Amino acid sequence: MYKFLEQTVAGYMTRAAKTVTRERTVRELSDMFERDDFNSYPVEEDGQVIGIVTKFDILKCFIFTPSQMVPPYEQLMSRTVGDVMTSEFIYVRTDTKLTRVLQLMVDHRIRSVPAIDDEHRLAGIIARRDVLKALADCSGG
Known part of the structure; x- marks a missing residue:
């Protein structure tokens, strides 16, 4: 397990991460989530x-309160990624270090974290399965 303490994101991240733009509709995004079986996408511009x-950002579209009524489904699905994304x-x-990634997760x-260059x-994305693989690799299992 001591070997795990030295592992970094670069050694386990997925380098060819899929991204979306802020113009993509929630409907298109929903289809991507279904097709790719991902839980998040970095938004690039x-x-x-x-x-x-x-996926949680899509679900938030459907919350309603006495002060916020839910518009029709088709209207919600026509919103854009820019409308629902998290910018912070x-x-x-x-x-x-993967120990830091594990702590953040x-x-x-969170299930995955974008890896950003200077x-x-x-640069890539590091997911829970990547951290689990590193733990298994470092434990000899």
């Missing part, structure tokens, strides 16, 4: 990561 959008998001760098109950460009 001009080559930089400007946010993240999750947790990210890591490729040299971040547990503390914030120019705020997407």
